[in-house]
Amino acid sequence: MSQQSDIENEMTARGLWAEKFVEFQSDRKNPRRAAFARVGDATRRVIDRLVATMASNEDLEYIASQIEGVANVLEQYPMGRTYEGFSEAANAGSPGGFFDHSPISGVANPIAPPLQFEIPDLDSSGEQRIVGRINFGSAYEGPPGCVHGGYLAAAFDELLGRAQSLSGNPGMTANLNINYRRPTPLKCDLEFEGILLRVDGRKVYTRGECRHNGVLTAEADALFVSISFDRLAELARAQRRV
Numbered sequence: 402m403s404q405q406s407d408i409e410n411e412m413t414a415r416g417l418w419a420e421k422f423v424e425f426q427s428d429r430k431n432p433r434r435a436a437f438a439r440v441g442d443a444t445r446r447v448i449d450r451l452v453a454t455m456a457s458n459e460d461l462e463y464i465a466s467q468i469e470g471v472a473n474v475l476e477q478y479p480m481g482r483t484y485e486g487f488s489e490a491a492n493a494g495s496p497g498g499f500f501d502h503s504p505i506s507g508v509a510n511p512i513a514p515p516l517q518f519e520i521p522d523l524d525s526s527g528e529q530r531i532v533g534r535i536n537f538g539s540a541y542e543g544p545p546g547c548v549h550g551g552y553l554a555a556a557f558d559e560l561l562g563r564a565q566s567l568s569g570n571p572g573m574t575a576n577l578n579i580n581y582r583r584p585t586p587l588k589c590d591l592e593f594e595g596i597l598l599r600v601d602g603r604k605v606y607t608r609g610e611c612r613h614n615g616v617l618t619a620e621a622d623a624l625f626v627s628i629s630f631d632r633l634a635e636l637a638r639a640q641r642r643v
Contacts, residue, residue: 434508452539514556539587554621561608564609571627575604580620609621
């Protein structure tokens with residue numbers, strides 16, 4: 402096969418993955434996804450206000466009883482799995498079966514900030530990029546008024562995980578290096594950018610940056626190793642057997 406054909410096939414794979422990703426991102430009319438997102442948003446509000454509240458002891462007792470009531474209701478229902486249905490989604494080449502429940506970007510997961518993504522159109526450089534936007538609340542504080550470095554690392558892992566998926570042969574993180582350039586502020590709109598650098602066999606190389614008002618606060622590079630959708634599906638099936 403010619404080098405030109407290899408390049409065309411690679412670009413086709415990237416385009417299909419990006420298309421499926423955008424389709425999933427835009428599918429917000431699904432009633433169950435919408436309900437999960439609403440619960441996730443409400444619970445995030447509770448977490449954000451609770452983490453450093455000045456409520457009185459009496460009010461905290463009342464709040465605790467209310468939250469315990471919600472927990473009691475939820476305990477009446479059987480639990481599924483975060484990756485429910487992933488085997489079928491993976492075999493179909495869909496990237497979206499579990500994204501809503503991600504601990505970093507999942508709108509249904511109350512511990513997620515969440516990090517929200519878009520895939521820009523190709524620019525003149527031809528770089529494959531993904532942009533993430535996020536606003537870390539009080540629950541993610543490390544140094545005073547700043548985002549905890551561990552959460553920034555997790556955000557980069559999520560961001561670059563999405564970027565490497567543009568290769569059409571997504572895999573798992575093998576190495577993640579982060580440089581913290583300056584404190585990253587809490588409760589501010591931050592922009593992440595992830596770039597797919599190159600693919601070398603099963604190895605996928607990426608680079609990312611985090612900026613606040615255009616100022617670089619952290620940067621990262623990561624190596625991913627591609628694995629087959631069949632292998633991901635097997636991991637999901639193994640999880641269901643536990």
